[in-house]
Amino acid sequence: MSAVVLTGHGGLDKLVQRDDVPTPTPGFADVLVRVGACGLNNTDINTRSGWYDSVVETGVSEELGIHGRDDDAASSWNQGSVHFPRIQGAAVVGRVTAVGEGVDPARVGERVLVDPSVRDPDLPARAQLIEYLGSERDGGFAQYVVVPSVNAHAIESPLSDAELATFPCSYDTAEEMLARAALAKGETIVVTGAAGGVGTALIQLSLVRGARVVAIAGSAKESRLRELGAHDFIARETVDLQRAVEKVIGERGADVVADVVGGDMFDVLLKLLRRGGRYTTAGAIAGPTTRIDLRDLIYKDLEMYGITNPTAATFARLVDLVQAGLLQPLLENTFPLTELRRAQEQLLKRTHVGKYVVVP
Template sequence: MRAVVLTGHGGLDKLDYREDWPVPVPASGQVLIRVGACGLNNTDINTRTAWYSKSVTDGITLSTGSDGFANARSEEGSWGGAPVRFPLIQGADVAGTIVGVGAGVDSVRIGERVIVDPWLLGTGDWMDLANAIYFGSECDGGFAEYTVVRSGNALRINTDLSDAELATFPCAYTTAENLVARTDLRPGETVVIAGASGGVGSAAVQLCRLRGARVVAIASPSKVASLRELGAYAVVDRNTPALSDAIRSAVGGQVDVAIDVVGGKIFGHLIEALRQGGRYSSSGAISGPSVEFDLRQLIYKDLQLTGATIVPPGTAKRLVALVEQGLLKPLLAAQYPLRELGRAQQAFMDKQHVGNIVVTTQ
């Protein structure tokens, strides 16, 4: 089959397009999916470059993402701080059709249209890192014509949306839902979202609006119209020098919740914009993992700060229901053929798009 295989940590040259890769065979409890499309996300770039390594202190830019980090340590190159197994087929955001089943899976599933829930969690404590597998990171994913996954993670979906549109959902929307849930966002509250034009950020805008919250989006000026169309109450230019003042000015006061996938210098502005007892949650730091933080902000403002990585069981199924009801909008910014995954990643890292970029296999 055709596949793009990651051969090691580093630059885009580590993405090897192959036409002779073996088709995977579904094991007991698994299904074989013919991939229609697979979306890109930051995990793909972070894993390839070993950005997760604690020795890396810079953010992902077009330059660092294309060339990799010279100081990255391969022994902690995955999101969980463990080594990555190479060769690896990445890609967490699969939409396609079941074409085969392993032992113990009813053959009636063959022909089902599905998207993949990328979190393959263990039984019992779903927060147990030892049993938390991310599709396309600890096992092969969807940058290929075919992939296998646990039957329970292949979620049947009934919609007129294309595979390319559906491939914008799995990672971005489950991550966004996890972020929003961690903050316990309530109707009528005001939330500021950093990185609002990206896959996770634009998903968060929609999910916050569904909860009845007022959304302040942080993005570049060229993306204002798109974010307002999604339901943002206000859009603040990310390059504004006094960003926290601009956020407060946009809503006439402080905000209840901050959602962040950017990190870096924006972090401090978000903390400053929060009200007494405000809540902050982060699932990414594309602008840089290291921040300056005055602990007195946390202590004397009674703030709640949470990280959001492992997504609770059942989250993806709830989102599938919202997609089927037409309550969530796919934001397909661009699509590339599988063989041009490198070009797709360059466009992804350039951050000129709103929503998600996908590769198609058919």
């Protein structure tokens, strides 16, 4: 089959297009999916470039994303090792073409949305993630991919494969962030990185919950985020970000902050929360290291949640929301699989709103 193979940690040159990759065979309780489309996500670039390694203290700049690390220290999201060659791509949509032993043959032909998190249900709830598509096991930047049958969710939707591929990874992460923070109707949430895949997902999912959304993103993204439904918008370039947000939310503060930016913004975000507020995060595109004033955490009785492992129930809930037509796919552009390098270059420019998708 055709696939783009990651040959090691490093720059875009580590992504190699091949047409002689053996088509995988489904094992016990697995299904073989012919990939209709696969969305791009920051995790693809983070893994390739070596950003997950604990020695890295900066954000994923365009320079790092294109050229990667120049040393041998590199890890996956769980600080383990990625084995090469590896086919990346976490956000898969397609059709089941074969099943392994233990799977109902009637599944052949099903259109499926794939949960990228492979879990061990015998582990504690927040530690069940053992493999991630495109990291510890091969993913969807190929014509075919094998996944556990339980991860392949049958879906009925008028949306195209490319549109459906905008949801996995970003939206299940966002849904888990909001579920853990227990965002409720009538509450105010501040969303950072609001123009990206997770950010736009957070906006939509917060609106489904009936919350008031304050979006923080680059000034050029304001009109599109207001069209998406954000009630208020603050440009991230604002000199006094804290004062600008407080001006629109009032002295009481935000109930929830959903953050995928991190870096220098983190300390400000804790100050924006009301007493008893909740901070939830699943990314650090501006950098993983920051400062914290523990007085904000302690004397405001804040709750903090780190999200890597969306539960199986969260992904199932996402599928239900998509089928109900409650979520809008934000498909910025599609690329043929042969142009994956160019697609990642565009993703790194951060000029888009929503998602890029590749089609085999």
